[in-house]
Amino acid sequence: xNVVALSVFVLLFxxxxxxxxxxxxxxxxxxxxLTEWGLGGRRFGxxxxxxxxxxxxxxxxTFVAVPALMFGAGATGxxxxxxxxxxxxxxxxxYPRLWSVAHAKGHVTAADFVRGRFGNRTLAxxxxxxxxxxxxxxxxxxxxxxxxxxxxxxxxxxWALFVAFGILAAYTYTSGLRAPAMIAVVKDVLIYVTVIAAxxxxxxxxxxYAHIFASVGADKLLLAPATHTNxxxxxxxxxxxxxxxxxxxxxxHAMTGILSSSSRHVIRRNSVVLPAYSFALGLIALLGFMAxxxxxxxxxxxxxxxxxxxNNFAVPALFLQSFPSWFVGVAFAAIAVxxxxxxxxxxxxxxxLFTRNIYREYLAPDCEPARESQVAKIASLVVKVxxxxxxxxxxxxxxxxxxxxxxxxxxxxxxxxxIGLYTRWxxxxxxxxxxxxxxxxxxxxxxxxxFAKSIYAVTIFxxxxxxxxxxxxLILNLIVSVVLSAIFNALSQTREDATLAEDxx
Amino acid sequence: MTxxxxxxxxxxxxxxxLLLPFIAMLWVGFYNRAEPSIAGIPxxxxxxxxxxxxxxxxxxxxxxxxxxxxxxxx
Numbered sequence: 001x002n003v004v005a006l007s008v009f010v011l012l013f014x015x016x017x018x019x020x021x022x023x024x025x026x027x028x029x030x031x032x033x034l035t036e037w038g039l040g041g042r043r044f045g046x047x048x049x050x051x052x053x054x055x056x057x058x059x060x061x062t063f064v065a066v067p068a069l070m071f072g073a074g075a076t077g078x079x080x081x082x083x084x085x086x087x088x089x090x091x092x093x094x095y096p097r098l099w100s101v102a103h104a105k106g107h108v109t110a111a112d113f114v115r116g117r118f119g120n121r122t123l124a125x126x127x128x129x130x131x132x133x134x135x136x137x138x139x140x141x142x143x144x145x146x147x148x149x150x151x152x153x154x155x156x157x158x159w160a161l162f163v164a165f166g167i168l169a170a171y172t173y174t175s176g177l178r179a180p181a182m183i184a185v186v187k188d189v190l191i192y193v194t195v196i197a198a199x200x201x202x203x204x205x206x207x208x209y210a211h212i213f214a215s216v217g218a219d220k221l222l223l224a225p226a227t228h229t230n231x232x233x234x235x236x237x238x239x240x241x242x243x244x245x246x247x248x249x250x251x252x253h254a255m256t257g258i259l260s261s262s263s264r265h266v267i268r269r270n271s272v273v274l275p276a277y278s279f280a281l282g283l284i285a286l287l288g289f290m291a292x293x294x295x296x297x298x299x300x301x302x303x304x305x306x307x308x309x310x311n312n313f314a315v316p317a318l319f320l321q322s323f324p325s326w327f328v329g330v331a332f333a334a335i336a337v338x339x340x341x342x343x344x345x346x347x348x349x350x351x352x353l354f355t356r357n358i359y360r361e362y363l364a365p366d367c368e369p370a371r372e373s374q375v376a377k378i379a380s381l382v383v384k385v386x387x388x389x390x391x392x393x394x395x396x397x398x399x400x401x402x403x404x405x406x407x408x409x410x411x412x413x414x415x416x417x418x419i420g421l422y423t424r425w426x427x428x429x430x431x432x433x434x435x436x437x438x439x440x441x442x443x444x445x446x447x448x449x450x451f452a453k454s455i456y457a458v459t460i461f462x463x464x465x466x467x468x469x470x471x472x473x474l475i476l477n478l479i480v481s482v483v484l485s486a487i488f489n490a491l492s493q494t495r496e497d498a499t500l501a502e503d504x505x
Numbered sequence: 506m507t508x509x510x511x512x513x514x515x516x517x518x519x520x521x522x523l524l525l526p527f528i529a530m531l532w533v534g535f536y537n538r539a540e541p542s543i544a545g546i547p548x549x550x551x552x553x554x555x556x557x558x559x560x561x562x563x564x565x566x567x568x569x570x571x572x573x574x575x576x577x578x579x
Contacts, residue, residue: 075537081553082530085560089523092564210545222549223537234533241530268568275561282554 002320006153008329009336012190013164016183016337020171023178032370034108037176037377038352039260042103046269048181052345053257053270054277055184057248060145060339061138063191063284068311070288074220076233078285079240084278086245092271095249096264097421097504103264104503109349110255111357114416119496120428121361126435127413128357131252132350134406138251139346139387140399142339147391148309149332152316158392164336165343169384172344173377177260180344187341190334192280198290198331199283202322206293212286215293230464236455243471247411250418252349253342284315291318343384351379401451408446408454408470412438415481421504424497430484438477445469519570526560 027043029036044052062080069077098113107113110131115124143161150160171179203209213221223233248254261267296302296317305313319331355376360367367375390399416431445456446469456469529535530553539547 075549078550078553081557085526085530085553085556088560088564089526092567093520093523208545213542213545213547213550221547222539223533225537226534234537237537238531238533242527268571272561272564272568275557278557279554282557286550 002154002325002328004325005329005332006155008326009149009153009333012186012330012333013336016186016340017167017171019182019186020167020175020179023171023182024175026178026182031174031176032373034352034355034369034373034376035106037373038108038348038355039256040177040181042260043262044181044260044266045262046266046273049257049261049266049270050273051184051188052181052260053254053274055180055187055338055341056253056257056345057274057342058191058277058281058338059142059342060335061141062281063335063338064145064148064312064315065141066281066285067288067291067315068313070285071291071314072288072311074216075223076237076240077288078282079237079244080285081278081282082238082241083244083248084275084281086241087248088271088275090245091249091274092268094418094421095258096267098255098417099258099261099264099267100505101421101499101503102259105499108259109252109353109356110250110413110417111353114420115357115361116498117420117424118416118426118428118431119498120432123416123428123432123435124357124361126432127416128353130409130413130435130439131255131353134410135252135346135350136383136386137390137399137402137406138253139343139350139383140390141403142343142346143387143391144312144396144399146336146339148305148312149316149335151308152305152313152320153332161391162388164340165384165388168340168344169381172347172380172384176377177256177345177348180341180348181260183337183344184341187334187337190330191338194331194334195280195283197323197327198287198319202287202290202294202318205322206290212289212293216289220292229462230466232464232466236466236468239466239468239471240455243411243468243474244407246414246474247407247470250410250413252353253346256345256349256352287315287318291315294318294321296321343387347380347383347387348376350383351376354379404454405443405446405451408442408473409439411470411474412442412477414474415478424495425485425489426481427485427488430481430488433484434477434479434481437480438473441476442469442473445473517570517574519567522563522567525563526556529556 024031027041029041031037035042066077066080101107102113105116107116109128111124111128114127115121146164147161203212206212223237226232226234249258258267291314296314297306299321302313302317305317316332319328323331355372359375360372412435415426415434419426446454449456454469455466456472457464457466458472536549536552538549541548543551
């Protein structure tokens with residue numbers, strides 16, 4: 001056991017815990033209201049939102065899994081960079097409209113908006129369920145990030161994970177979204193310190209960047225080039241980046257981050273300043289190559305770690321090999337705290353969905369606001385227990401496969417949510433059927449790959465185009481939604497749109 | 506569509522700037538190469554890393570024009 005690293009780790013974790021509870025008093029609001037507990041009172045300005053969204057989107061799992069993919073598969077793992085570049089024009093262009101209409105109509109979730117825009121509770125239920133089901137395995141994966149660093153510190157058994165998650169559940173319950181917002185500041189400082197140290201110290205030890213890239217095999221350094229009959233890894237790379245970028249802000253936790261901001265300008269400004277995190281992510285991705293150059297896989301001290309956690313152990317191993325003990329504690333705390341922030345926001349977001357779009361819509365239509373907030377708090381606990389069960393009781397590969405499916409599922413809400421921001425021409429029943437077609441076809445594509453990959457080869461005019469299943473199934477969804485809307489609209493012109501054009505501005 | 510068009514909803518020519526990152530990033534064949542490398546970093550990596558700040562800088566003029574056209578209120 002690494003005593004120095006563990007002490008620093010526990011100290012930082014303890015500090016964050018205190019912060020989580022203190023957060024309840026920050027910008028004090030009536031936490032018995034759902035917009036206060038679940039959206040922080042919609043009061044977060046540019047700076048807080050920057051930390052919150054940064055902590056929310058660039059998760060611990062990302063910091064472990066992206067370099068792990070670079071370490072194992074090479075250049076493909078770098079798709080995280082174009083992905084996060086493409087996210088921001090989309091955020092800038094579309095989501096201020098969502099903020100405005102949600103603010104005008106008191107929407108707390110994306111499904112609330114769809115309910116208001118299309119007046120169809122079945123479609124809203126489909127949107128809400130998609131969000132909940134797609135997010136659950138994502139929360140579970142945050143635990144994987146935490147589990148790996150706890151194991152790397154030499155702590156045996158799963159009790160430490162239970163303790164960490166118990167603490168998380170307690171302060172999320174009491175403080176709501178204020179807790180992750182406050183903790184995100186600490187998380188981001190730790191992450192930036194770690195990244196800056198890593199990209200300076202480790203290359204210096206390894207003989208510079210040129211040497212790092214030189215030690216990566218030619219097959220991993222670049223993507224396999226496209227040919228005239230098979231676009232191969234290049235189309236896979238492009239569709240992964242585009243599909244992931246389109247999907248990201250449809251996730252409930254991203255939506256919560258957007259809706260908690262104090263104005264649409266906060267979102268516009270953040271589209272310009274959030275890419276700072278993408279830069280950190282790009283450097284973190286390169287840690288995978290540094291791990292190759294450092295030869296961590298051949299170090300017998302890490303054999304057990306790689307046996308238990310596979311390539312996800314590459315970055316912890318690299319830190320253990322390169323940093324002094326006390327800084328290993330800082331770096332690992334960065335990853336563990338980096339898991340807490342998104343896990344908290346994700347559980348709050350799914351709790352909001354359950355409360356607003358299932359509990360209040362179907363189970364208790366005239367429930368009091370205080371009751372609504374109470375239900376959400378309890379739902380956030382249930383969600384976390386579920387995620388913990390996932391990781392402890394089931395093989396880790398289930399969570400990874402389900403998260404992969406989650407991306408395919410959540411993107412099917414794009415026609416209703418994103419296109420719905422611009423037009424109500426689409427018919428809600430057509431959208432529902434399109435959603436079903438998208439979910440079914442996307443799941444079938446993943447199933448044909450044994451849920452191990454999400455790159456499905458589509459053949460058009462004799463050219464094989466390996467594509468991200470989320471994107472191909474979204475295209476089917478769009479075609480069905482548009483064609484059926486044309487038919488349904490010809491049959492009936494009734495519309496129940498509770499929103500007005502000026503609500504979107 | 507009967508919704509009135511208003512200034513905030515309108516796309517302007519300046520919004521075409523937002524297409525550039527998509528063209529640059531989705532044309533993978535263009536940057537899937539090792540040369541020209543900078544200080545031993547292959548083109549593939551530095552080109553994409555460079556686009557992170559470029560993408561952010563492209564948003565800035567769009568942001569300014571949107572604000573100017575609407576007197577600070579989009």
